[in-house]
Amino acid sequence: MDLFLQTLLNGLLIGGVIATFTIGFQLAFGVLHVIDFAVGGWVVLGGYLGYYMAAGLGVDGFLAIPIAFVLFGAIGYLIGPILYNVRNSRTARPELMALALTFGLFTLLRGGMLTAWGFNTHSVPTALSGESLAVGPLTVPLVRVAAAVFAVAIAGGLFVFLYRTRYGLAIRATAESRQNAALMGVNIRRLSANVYGLYAGITAMAGVLMGAIFSVNPEVGLRYTLFAFFVAVLAGLGSVGGALVAALLLGVIEAFVATYVGSSYSLLAIFATLFLVLLVSPRGILRHGL
Amino acid sequence: MKPRWAGLLLLIAVIGVLALLPMLVNNYWLRIATGALMWAGLACSWNILGGYAGYINFGHSAFFGLGAYVTALLMGDKLAWPFFATVPAGMVVTALFAIIIGAPTLRLRGAYFAIATWAFAEVLIQFASVMDFTGGIGGIGLPPFLDERFFYFAMFAAAALTYLITWALFERSRFGLKVKALRDHELAAEAMGINTSLVKLQTFVLSAVTASVFGAIFAYWVTFINPKSVFGGDITDQMVVMVLLGGLGSLWGPALGGVGLFVVNRLIWMYWGDTAFYIAILGAAIVLVVLFMPNGIASLFSRRAAKSGAVLDKAVGKLVGDDQGGPN
Numbered sequence: 001m002d003l004f005l006q007t008l009l010n011g012l013l014i015g016g017v018i019a020t021f022t023i024g025f026q027l028a029f030g031v032l033h034v035i036d037f038a039v040g041g042w043v044v045l046g047g048y049l050g051y052y053m054a055a056g057l058g059v060d061g062f063l064a065i066p067i068a069f070v071l072f073g074a075i076g077y078l079i080g081p082i083l084y085n086v087r088n089s090r091t092a093r094p095e096l097m098a099l100a101l102t103f104g105l106f107t108l109l110r111g112g113m114l115t116a117w118g119f120n121t122h123s124v125p126t127a128l129s130g131e132s133l134a135v136g137p138l139t140v141p142l143v144r145v146a147a148a149v150f151a152v153a154i155a156g157g158l159f160v161f162l163y164r165t166r167y168g169l170a171i172r173a174t175a176e177s178r179q180n181a182a183l184m185g186v187n188i189r190r191l192s193a194n195v196y197g198l199y200a201g202i203t204a205m206a207g208v209l210m211g212a213i214f215s216v217n218p219e220v221g222l223r224y225t226l227f228a229f230f231v232a233v234l235a236g237l238g239s240v241g242g243a244l245v246a247a248l249l250l251g252v253i254e255a256f257v258a259t260y261v262g263s264s265y266s267l268l269a270i271f272a273t274l275f276l277v278l279l280v281s282p283r284g285i286l287r288h289g290l
Numbered sequence: 291m292k293p294r295w296a297g298l299l300l301l302i303a304v305i306g307v308l309a310l311l312p313m314l315v316n317n318y319w320l321r322i323a324t325g326a327l328m329w330a331g332l333a334c335s336w337n338i339l340g341g342y343a344g345y346i347n348f349g350h351s352a353f354f355g356l357g358a359y360v361t362a363l364l365m366g367d368k369l370a371w372p373f374f375a376t377v378p379a380g381m382v383v384t385a386l387f388a389i390i391i392g393a394p395t396l397r398l399r400g401a402y403f404a405i406a407t408w409a410f411a412e413v414l415i416q417f418a419s420v421m422d423f424t425g426g427i428g429g430i431g432l433p434p435f436l437d438e439r440f441f442y443f444a445m446f447a448a449a450a451l452t453y454l455i456t457w458a459l460f461e462r463s464r465f466g467l468k469v470k471a472l473r474d475h476e477l478a479a480e481a482m483g484i485n486t487s488l489v490k491l492q493t494f495v496l497s498a499v500t501a502s503v504f505g506a507i508f509a510y511w512v513t514f515i516n517p518k519s520v521f522g523g524d525i526t527d528q529m530v531v532m533v534l535l536g537g538l539g540s541l542w543g544p545a546l547g548g549v550g551l552f553v554v555n556r557l558i559w560m561y562w563g564d565t566a567f568y569i570a571i572l573g574a575a576i577v578l579v580v581l582f583m584p585n586g587i588a589s590l591f592s593r594r595a596a597k598s599g600a601v602l603d604k605a606v607g608k609l610v611g612d613d614q615g616g617p618n
């Protein structure tokens with residue numbers, strides 16, 4: 001029973017971190033109508049930023065979080081308009097071209113990171129690494145608790161921003177209907193750049209957290225892209241609220257498979273679940289998809 | 291009439307050179323030519339669905355790998371099937387999987403299909419890596435057959451057949467018109483009485499089955515396969531780049547892109563060895579082609595094709611008001 005509770009808790013904590021970047025992913029899809037294959041690339045880049053700041057400058061890994069947001073937010077802000085142009089170009093099949101573009105970007109990031117930093121795995125050191133907290137029979141690594149607290153703060157901030165501010169209203173309106181939002185005076189192009197920047201920044205922050213909890217190497221980007229897709233399919237593409245539920249579910253599924261079956265089966269289990277959901281209920285089990 | 295004759299003569303010359311090639315070059319270059327033919331064929335196989343039907347398949351390596359694994363398993367010590375019997379078996383298995391994946395997801399937006407195929411290829415990598423009968427991560431070997439000419443002609447025949455079928459079905463038949471119609475405007479195609487779900491599924495199965503044939507020949511050729519070498523995402527990446535580079539939805543574009551990129555790949559390999567830098571080059575190539583040459587190399591030769599697409603798009607956009615487009 002203790003093992004069961006421990007696994008459940010671990011899963012929920014990890015799921016909380018996954019939720020941060022999958023919410024951003026859903027938001028970017030809602031506004032730009034682009035599936036971003038590069039999501040895993042931003043996570044890994046965030047992790048490397050944390051690692052190099054800690055290893056190179058000797059500061060705590062958690063200090064990289066705001067820097068990751070600013071740096072990758074700026075990069076995303078520059079990439080956003082390019083994606084927007086490709087997605088809305090008048091060439092044949094802009095949807096596929098945009099998909100191919102993010103796929104190319106992901107491949108470029110992965111290849112570039114492998115070339116620059118090699119296949120070695122690094123962990124982001126923080127002040128809390130190695131410490132753990134005992135709650136009754138359960139022990140929880142403090143890094144995970146801190147990461148989950150950060151994640152909840154980021155996700156909460158994002159929800160407040162989306163549902164309590166005028167700009168958040170504009171974002172939600174654009175996700176619902178671009179044409180009507182544009183008619184109400186929303187500058188879709190600028191909004192797309194802002195949303196992609198916001199999403200890239202949040203994703204890189206989640207990457208620092210993931211790097212502190214697990215570790216980072218260029219090949220794990222694939223895993224995070226898969227996580228984002230899994231959540232998107234379960235929640236329905238573009239559904240922001242559903243993403244939170246689906247991300248927690250993903251964390252729990254992964255933790256249970258890793259504990260009770262074996263960690264080499266966890267990816268297989270996630271893919272198989274994703275695949276079954278696509279076959280049985282392709283619009284997502286929460287049925288909020290676009 | 292003149293360009294037509296020139297094109298036909300060029301085609302005959304290319305086939306003639308390819309048929310005589312084993313007598314002209316040594317085994318080293320023959321292996322490279324065999325690889326180039328395989329990639330030209332695989333690019334065409336991807337283009338059947340991606341270019342003509344407009345559905346991007348990010349897990350095409352799954353079907354290549356299925357063909358390879360079926361051949362490897364059937365030719366193993368226990369069963370010891372002859373090679374030519376394993377190819378149709380691989381095609382049947384591949385077709386079944388294509389139907390299972392395609393039937394539910396091809397009804398949805400292209401994005402779901404892209405995710406499903408990508409996930410399927412990754413499932414197969416994971417599955418083949420943890421199962422015993424596939425040899426796990428170590429992979430499996432096949433009985434060696436060291437006749438470079440056999441494999442050259444096998445790849446040549448497979449590639450020629452793939453292009454011939456593509457030409458006959460997509461450039462010269464009603465079926466091709468149906469597929470292109472649903473790609474350009476699915477709703478309009480459905481209104482014309484086309485069973486779009488069925489046509490898409492047929493196209494997908496054809497695309498998958500052709501890839502499995504190349505996988506079967508490849509497995510027998512290299513005599514040893516493992517999950518990464520036949521299911522790996524890099525294989526799909528390369529096909530996507532080849533088609534985008536050559537020209538999405540054109541008949542000869544994938545051949546140009548396939549042969550061109552494969553030669554570049556071999557040159558990099560010769561000078562720098564097996565390098566991660568190649569992955570970065572592939573990614574950069576995709577990004578640059580999408581941004582600056584969205585119609586590929588083939589569009590440089592036929593301006594008509596490039597123009598008519600754009601004109602059609604504008605006309606369709608005006609007709610339906612295009613809710614995705616937004617204000618430009």
